[in-house]
Amino acid sequence: MRAFIRVTLTVLAFTVAALALPLTLGGITLSASFENRYTARTDGISPRPVHRVHDPAKPTAVVVVGNQGAVVSDTLAPYEILAASGAFNVYTVAPEARPVTLTGGLDLIPDLAFADLDRLLSSAAPDVVVVPALPDLGEPTTRPVTDWLKRQSAKGSLLMSVCNGSGVLASAGLLDGRKATAHWIRIGGFDDEFPAVDWVRGTRYVDDGNIVTTAGILSGIDGALRVTERIAGTETARKTAEAIGWTHYSPGSSPPMTQNTFEAADTVVGFNTAFKWDKPMLGILLTTGIRELELAAVFDTYGQSLAVETTAVGLDGTPIHSRHGLTFAPRGTPTADDLDRLIVPGADAATSHAADRYSALSPVYLHAAPGFPFDAVLEDLMRTTDAATTRWTARTLEYRPDHLALDGEAWPWTIALRPFGLAVLGLLAAFGIRALYRRRA
DSSP states (O other): OHHHHHHHHHHHHHHHHHHHHHHHHHHHHHHHHHHGGGOOOOSOOOOOOOOOOOOTTSOEEEEEOBTTBBOHHHHHHHHHHHHHTTSSEEEEEESSSSOEEETTTEEEEOSEEHHHHHHHTTTOOOSEEEEOOOTTTTSGGGHHHHHHHHHHHHTTOEEEEOTTHHHHHHHTTTTTTSEEOOOTTTHHHHHHHOTTSEEOOSBSEEEETTEEEESSTTHHHHHHHHHHHHHHOHHHHHHHHHHHTOTTOOTTSOOBOOOOOOOGGGGHHHHHHHHOTTOOEEEEEEOTTOOHHHHHHHHHHHHHHTSSEEEEEESSSSOEEOTTSOEEEOSSOOOTTTOSEEEEOOHHHHHHTTTGGGGGGOOEETTSSOSOHHHHHHHHHHHHSOHHHHHHHHHHTTOOOTTSOOOSOOSOHHHHTHHHHHHHHHHHHHHHHHHHHHHHO
């Protein structure tokens, strides 16, 4: 019996030794992978947004962001669509007038605080309110947003959620007894968390009267086009889809979509988050006049991959204004010591060679060729990572990449072997300690 216990304890000790390093280092890297996505700036700057003339003859649409941030594409894609349509006054609003960090470290300066919007509209409700996914869903910090949403809904706003923004609406009780949809990764959890909602799968959006909810991330484009169609007409929505390069517009109904589910290849995200502790840092150069979708494409595609990290940089470190008037504040200027690559989004930046002064960093002009902004970023991700990571990212974005050439290394083998290497190191250490103990005994 003693021999059995001794063998059992020895096996248990070596098992713990094999798991200790992978679990410890993997846990630390995993935590950092998600925490870094919304790291707030600490320099205390708060630039003023650009002033835009309000046209009282147009309906007003707002994209609301929380004090803790929002998903970048959920915010910027609907904003560009509504602004590009020419049919709305469009603003970003937040509980407070201070910088808000979007996915990947892109600092947005909201156009208006809630109180500013009340003054602008004489306390009337905006015609459209877009709700992106918020990183603090379910936390007390969302209370200012959910309380505000309930007031706007009661006053007659058309609400549109993007991705897991439907969770924000559900947490406010605004979806009870309604049909709604959400990102495929979270919708199963929402079934349990919000049982009063009829969660619908396999659609890019659900139009339920005064509330429109969309599936993951880029499904927000279809939702925003639907809202544009309802308020400004089908022809305006069609022209807007053409202007932004979206070929999937389906007048009057949601485009067909196969519901995504987890696949074996999706385990790649676990390796990238837990064991890719040497993620390359990409500097994303912000330039005046850049399209909002061009910005969303780089920060969300790289960010959803969880294989790289991003930071916003500027030509001189001062705030820039996007194509349709949003204000963004970079966190510095490009330096070789801090960056592994310099990424320059935007067709205008490519035409003007905006980053040529940083030639030592070999700037990558992603949007030099025409096309939907996300295509070039996915192709760059394929070149610099692997097929499994790129396909995971496209599925997370709810974007079909069938027209793209995503052939290359199939799997991040070097990263995938790291936990096994750590396990071997742990076992070697355990054998060494055991041998040392026996010699002393």
